[in-house]
Amino acid sequence: MTLMETPQLLRVGVVGLGWAGETHVKAFLALPNVEVVAAADPRAERLNEVCKTYNIPHSYTDYKELIARDDIDIVSVATPNHLHMPVTVAALESGKHVLCEKPLARSVAEGEAMVKAAIDNRRVLKVAFNHRQRGDVQVLKNYIDQGGLGRVYHAKATWMRRAGIPGMGGWFTTREMAGGGPLIDVGVHVLDMAMFLLNEPEVVAVSAATYAELGPRGRGSRGDRTADGIYEVEDLATAFIRLADGVTLLLEASWAVYGRHNDDFGVSLYGTEGGAEINVQNYVWQDTLRIFTDTGGVPSEIRPQVYRGEGHNAVVREFIGVIRSGDWSNHVGREGLRRAQIIEACYLSAQQGREVALVDVAGHV
Numbered sequence: 001m002t003l004m005e006t007p008q009l010l011r012v013g014v015v016g017l018g019w020a021g022e023t024h025v026k027a028f029l030a031l032p033n034v035e036v037v038a039a040a041d042p043r044a045e046r047l048n049e050v051c052k053t054y055n056i057p058h059s060y061t062d063y064k065e066l067i068a069r070d071d072i073d074i075v076s077v078a079t080p081n082h083l084h085m086p087v088t089v090a091a092l093e094s095g096k097h098v099l100c101e102k103p104l105a106r107s108v109a110e111g112e113a114m115v116k117a118a119i120d121n122r123r124v125l126k127v128a129f130n131h132r133q134r135g136d137v138q139v140l141k142n143y144i145d146q147g148g149l150g151r152v153y154h155a156k157a158t159w160m161r162r163a164g165i166p167g168m169g170g171w172f173t174t175r176e177m178a179g180g181g182p183l184i185d186v187g188v189h190v191l192d193m194a195m196f197l198l199n200e201p202e203v204v205a206v207s208a209a210t211y212a213e214l215g216p217r218g219r220g221s222r223g224d225r226t227a228d229g230i231y232e233v234e235d236l237a238t239a240f241i242r243l244a245d246g247v248t249l250l251l252e253a254s255w256a257v258y259g260r261h262n263d264d265f266g267v268s269l270y271g272t273e274g275g276a277e278i279n280v281q282n283y284v285w286q287d288t289l290r291i292f293t294d295t296g297g298v299p300s301e302i303r304p305q306v307y308r309g310e311g312h313n314a315v316v317r318e319f320i321g322v323i324r325s326g327d328w329s330n331h332v333g334r335e336g337l338r339r340a341q342i343i344e345a346c347y348l349s350a351q352q353g354r355e356v357a358l359v360d361v362a363g364h365v
């Protein structure tokens with residue numbers, strides 16, 4: 001399909017109807033000339049409920065039937081992580097554009113297959129990194145782009161939960177289905193925020209460690225989720241990441257740790273002209289950004305009045321904008337693949353107890 005052939009009305013099918021899938025449905029429906037015409041989920045009751053709520057006419061318990069429809073332009077993938085690759089590749093191969101939930105994939109090999117499918121079939125592949133659309137992140141990005149921090153030489157990105165394991169024994173804590181624990185789940189969000197704010201620097205090497213101290217002993221489960229069942233992934237990951245030009249990034253992600261956090265995430269940036277900190281506690285959006293500088297020769301702190309930001313709505317709007325622009329070749333999921341490379345390098349480093357160079361996990365697409 002070329003630009004000329006891109007239909008005015010874009011028709012969407014959503015695969016996977018948990019929190020993420022329903023959020024995609026709402027974001028697509030908020031846009032003009034976009035219809036959600038089909039949804040797929042093996043949980044028939046949930047499928048019916050979502051289709052009824054949002055007037056989605058076609059429902060499938062097998063996603064392959066949704067992808068086989070030739071009147072769909074876009075497939076949104078919001079399944080557990082192990083299905084991101086097969087659903088995305090099948091959708092791209094049948095000529096659909098794809099919005100895939102984070103993380104792009106469990107591994108570099110899977111991510112590469114997805115990027116390659118987007119290139120080969122000349123379609124858009126976008127990963128839903130909604131947290132970079134927060135108001136505080138966008139305001140800070142503008143400030144950095146205007147030179148406000150000077151040259152940023154060190155950064156920290158953390159997402160720490162006190163007791164936030166998303167259910168024991170479900171797909172999140174099953175290695176084969178999730179691909180990892182908090183690092184690949186919430187760590188990827190703050191990694192993306194930091195990489196976005198740092199302007200996508202090249203990554204040279206990582207040195208990481210992972211721990212599984214509380215989860216395997218049945219501790220740290222989120223209150224609303226099941227607390228018994230197997231726990232196969234890390235519950236804390238920490239990484240030291242070397243970026244180009246001597247810049248460094250500390251990354252830390254935990255679902256459960258004895259500390260004062262409840263559910264806190266953010267980034268800190270240290271530059272030659274100023275510093276900045278985004279500290280989000282329990283998902284609040286107000287009063288999260290601090291900028292540190294010198295005023296009249298003394299240290300000072302600025303508290304910008306940030307706006308909330310639009311999360312998935314902005315992600316979906318950008319995605320639709322790219323499709324309508326017809327300029328697809330630069331939108332094939334590479335950012336998601338770069339995050340997958342860093343995360344795979346971290347897991348490899350933790351497993352082998354040594355620094356891992358990114359070239360050792362870098363892909364070929």
Ligand SMILES: NC(=O)c1ccc[n+]([C@@H]2O[C@H](COP(=O)([O-])OP(=O)(O)OC[C@H]3O[C@@H](n4cnc5c(N)ncnc54)[C@H](O)[C@@H]3O)[C@@H](O)[C@H]2O)c1
Nearest residue numbers: 016017018019020040041042043063078079080081101102
């Ligand atoms: N961007 C964000 O902020 C954000 C937040 C939550 C989750 N996510 C991501 O979204 C994805 C889903 O997470 P969730 O929290 O919604 O999980 P969930 O477990 O609540 O929902 C997943 C849904 O996928 C369905 N599913 C399972 N197998 C399927 C199949 N073969 N075909 C179609 N559907 C299938 C399940 O029945 C379930 O309804 C994950 O990749 C997760 O990392 C992203």
